[in-house]
Amino acid sequence: MIVTFTPNPSLDRTISLDRLQRGQVHRAIALRDDPGGKGVNVSRALAAHGTDTLAVLPVGIEAARTFSALLEEAGVDFTLVDLPGALRTNVTLAEADGTTTKINEPGRESTAADAATMLDALEAPLRGASWVVGCGSLPPGLDGTLYADLVRRAHALGVRVAIDTSGQALSAAIAAAPDLVKPNVHELAEHAGRPLPHLEDVLRAAHEVLDAGVTTVLVSMGAQGAMAVTRDGVSHAIAVASQPRSTVAAGDCLLAGWLHAVAHGAGRDEALATAVRWGTAAVELPGSQVPGPAQSESVTATLSPALDTQLTMTHD
Ligand SMILES: Nc1ncnc2c1ncn2[C@@H]1O[C@H](COP(=O)(O)OP(=O)(O)O)[C@@H](O)[C@H]1O
Ligand SMILES: O=P(O)(O)OC[C@H]1O[C@](O)(COP(=O)(O)O)[C@@H](O)[C@@H]1O
Numbered sequence: 001m002i003v004t005f006t007p008n009p010s011l012d013r014t015i016s017l018d019r020l021q022r023g024q025v026h027r028a029i030a031l032r033d034d035p036g037g038k039g040v041n042v043s044r045a046l047a048a049h050g051t052d053t054l055a056v057l058p059v060g061i062e063a064a065r066t067f068s069a070l071l072e073e074a075g076v077d078f079t080l081v082d083l084p085g086a087l088r089t090n091v092t093l094a095e096a097d098g099t100t101t102k103i104n105e106p107g108r109e110s111t112a113a114d115a116a117t118m119l120d121a122l123e124a125p126l127r128g129a130s131w132v133v134g135c136g137s138l139p140p141g142l143d144g145t146l147y148a149d150l151v152r153r154a155h156a157l158g159v160r161v162a163i164d165t166s167g168q169a170l171s172a173a174i175a176a177a178p179d180l181v182k183p184n185v186h187e188l189a190e191h192a193g194r195p196l197p198h199l200e201d202v203l204r205a206a207h208e209v210l211d212a213g214v215t216t217v218l219v220s221m222g223a224q225g226a227m228a229v230t231r232d233g234v235s236h237a238i239a240v241a242s243q244p245r246s247t248v249a250a251g252d253c254l255l256a257g258w259l260h261a262v263a264h265g266a267g268r269d270e271a272l273a274t275a276v277r278w279g280t281a282a283v284e285l286p287g288s289q290v291p292g293p294a295q296s297e298s299v300t301a302t303l304s305p306a307l308d309t310q311l312t313m314t315h316d
Helices: 038-048 062-071 112-126 145-156 167-175 183-194 200-209 250-263 268-283 293-297
Strands: 002-007 008-015 030-036 053-058 078-082 088-095 098-102 129-137 160-164 215-219 225-228 235-237 302-304
Touching: 002 038, 008 062, 008 183, 030 062, 038 053, 038 129, 038 235, 038 250, 053 112, 062 078, 078 112, 088 302, 098 200, 112 129, 112 145, 129 145, 129 250, 145 160, 160 167, 160 250, 167 183, 183 200, 183 215, 183 293, 200 225, 200 235, 215 268, 215 293, 225 268, 250 268, 268 293, 268 302
Parallel strands: 002 053, 002 129, 008 088, 053 078, 129 160
Antiparallel strands: 008 030, 088 098, 215 225, 225 235, 235 302
């Protein structure tokens, strides 16, 4: 069982427009709501591929009914922690040419007591878990110690931990030595404190993270694919999106694909190829939608040893 933990979840609202024009009135062409937040997306992608998962997240009673219905529709088992106002709404403006503009709310002002309530709610699910995945930003008021505490609690129970976050929360989590971190190249650069223009630079920064005690560094690099770095070596894989529609949730699907493959006994190359197929399949879907097996199997991922490739740092 792969447990996901999303301390700052969101209702992901995708509003489709013909073309975004700053300062103008727009008429929405279509509207879609998905249950979101990075851990929720990981659970949705895993559930869509038949992998056992449980999403743990705070949602106040006022939003629990609507959000539960969306999670049920996505086939995701869940445990909601009752923290009023914990669910934010994140808006994606999706233009006809595939350009997406995202506006994320900050989330509920939270206290150390809220953090303790969330971690306590994980205690029972962790007892049946192989992995716990802590994902996304922290709500305002909490510092990076939430994920570091998660790492310590999970390791005390023999559960492996993956963390996908950014900024100070990522650096604090790395210091606690989780089993895997999934930064994108910009998040890794921020942690390293320097730009990472070439694959060799990404590799060097990933090695520094390994030196801190992390077992696997999975670096997502947008259209340049992803790199998986362990003490045994490095793999790089890439896939071309036939028709890119939305990169929202692509990183979450990449991580879900990796965990799914590892849970089925895959080694580094095979797990990375699966991860990249799931990530690129997500890019071919609109808004926050996640792929199922038909979509992820339709993508071809190529493993490449070309670590001297120049990266273009254009995606955010
Ligand atoms: N334009 C793209 N074309 C093909 N694959 C992509 C593209 N953008 C993202 N991906 C795939 O999705 C993965 C995650 O995307 P990325 O944007 O790097 O993550 P994040 O959403 O965490 O920032 C990438 O590693 C890659 O496999
Ligand atoms: O917690 P954050 O960093 O604000 O991100 C939350 C948003 O990220 C998402 O999980 C998508 O993540 P990615 O596009 O990075 O894969 C959305 O579902 C959600 O709206």
